[in-house]
Every structure is written in C-alpha cells, then in structure tokens.
Amino acid sequence: MPVVDVFDLNNQKVGELELADEVFAAEVNEHLLYEAVRHYLACQRRGTHKTKTRGEVSGGGRKPWRQKGTGRARHGSIRSPLWRHGGTVHGPVPRDYSYRLPRKMLLGALRSALSAKLRDGELKVIRSFDLPDHKTRTMKAVLERLQAAKTVLLVDNDNNRNLILGSRNLPGVTLVSSRELTTYDLLGHQQVLLSEAAAKKLSEGLKP
Numbered sequence: 262m263p264v265v266d267v268f269d270l271n272n273q274k275v276g277e278l279e280l281a282d283e284v285f286a287a288e289v290n291e292h293l294l295y296e297a298v299r300h301y302l303a304c305q306r307r308g309t310h311k312t313k314t315r316g317e318v319s320g321g322g323r324k325p326w327r328q329k330g331t332g333r334a335r336h337g338s339i340r341s342p343l344w345r346h347g348g349t350v351h352g353p354v355p356r357d358y359s360y361r362l363p364r365k366m367l368l369g370a371l372r373s374a375l376s377a378k379l380r381d382g383e384l385k386v387i388r389s390f391d392l393p394d395h396k397t398r399t400m401k402a403v404l405e406r407l408q409a410a411k412t413v414l415l416v417d418n419d420n421n422r423n424l425i426l427g428s429r430n431l432p433g434v435t436l437v438s439s440r441e442l443t444t445y446d447l448l449g450h451q452q453v454l455l456s457e458a459a460a461k462k463l464s465e466g467l468k469p
Contacts, residue, residue, distance in 0.1 A: 262279050262280060262281065262286070263279075263285050263286050263379060264277050264280070265277065265280060265379070265384075265385075265386050265460075266386070267386045267387070267388050268385060268386065268387055268388065268407070269387070270387065270388075270391070270392075270406065270407070271406055272406050272407050275388055276388070278386055278457060278461070280379075280460065280464045283372065283467075283468050283469055284372050284375060284376070284463060284464050284468060285372075285376055285379050285464065286376055286379070287372040287375075287376045288373070288376075289373045289376055289377045289380070290370070290373045291373075293369050293370040294373055294374060294377075294444060294448065296362065296366060296370065297366065297367055297370030297371075297443075297444035297445070298445050298448065300360065300362040301444065303358045303360060304358070304359040304360075306359075308356045308357055309355055310353040310354075310355065311352075311353065311355055312352030312353060312354075313348055313349060314348045314350075315338065315340050315341055315342060315347060315348030318347060318348045319340075320340055320346075321338040321339045321340030321341075322338075324336070324337055325338070325339050368467055369469075371442065371443075371444055371447075371467055372467055374448055375447065375463065375467075378447060378453050383410075383451060383452050384452075384453045384455065385452070385454050385455070386456075386460050387407070387454055387455065387456055387457065388457050389456055389457065390421055390424045392421075392423040392424060393423075394427075395422060395423040395425075395426035396427060397427055397428075397430050399427055400424070400427030400428050401431060404431070404434070409452055409454065410451035410452035412434075412435075412449070412451045413433065413434050413435070413450060413451070413453075413454060414435050414446055414450035414452070414453045414454070415436045415437070416438070416439055416442055416453065416454070416455045416456065416459045417436070417439070417456040417458070417459050418438060418439050418458045418459050418462055419456075419458070433450075438459075439463055439466075442463070
C-alpha cells in the first residue's frame, strides 16, 4: 500500500497515511480517462443551438412573381434556402448530448486519475483545512505556504464555510467535495490537495 506524508497548513509534516492500492496505486488506463472526460463534457453541453427552416423565417408569404411569362426563374417564396435571408437546410436543432457511461467505467477512471496524480507527485494530503477566518488573503497565504501550483483542486468532506468563502475568489482554485469529485476535475488541475478525511473516504469508497 502507498504511504503518503500528511502536512498541516504550514507545510510541516505531521504524520503519514496509508492508502489503498486499488485506488491510489492502480494501473493507469488512458482510454478510461478519455471516455470519462468525453462523457463529462458531453453532459455539460446545453444543446440549445437552433437555425430556422424556410417555414420559420419571417416573410415570404406570397409568390414573388407569377409562374410564367416574366422570363425569370420560377420561385414560390423569397424565404427559400436559395435566397438571401432564406431558411437554412439541415441546420442544427436543439438536442441532448448527454449519454450514459457505466458506473464501473466512471469509478475506474477516477482510480486511474488519482493513481496518476500520486505517481507524478501532484497529490498532497493535508491534515485538515481549519482556517482561522473566511478571508481570501488567508487562503492565498495558506496556498503559498503549501507551495501550491498555479491551478489547484481542493478536496474536502466537510461543509467548511471558511474554506468555501476563502477559496471561491482565487483564480485557478477549485473546491469540490469527495462525493462530487470527477475525473475531469482531477486532470484539469496541476495539483490536488486532499484533506486527510477525504483521502480516507476515497480510499475506502472507490475500492472495486
């Protein structure tokens, strides 16, 4: 089992934590990571794109000129797709891009992402995020002491009000609970800071 150091908010080592092999030392499956990120992005799409067909474009209620005798090509409406300001043929219509991905694949992708972060030295375990207040400058100072990267993912279990308010205005910093953690979040940040409670919960909850 991988053993990681546990740090406090002053970046001092205060202990060690043993993590599950199945979660933090699993084989990194890049195809699973790709599928999980593709699934997440597809589910985020709103799908509200729309163009108007010739039946929805304003105007064109009458025939522009008579059928025969003018020498011009026959037309029935100025809103034909052939005309300027006419309707669009085979344009996009509102649709739902989301699809279902098997739960085993989602959990497998999470294990792969956590294992990759730990393998690459981009994961750090913090004893707890007990901040003295909810000020942004306090949270910024903590991240500087922890030598955090430019983009940081904070993962915690508790509904920590000081942490929520202190981190929400910092650019490049994202806070999620261990229950809402996704592969996209893990791969989209240079560093992951896990609270000790969140690390234990993930270590137990993601076992196959």
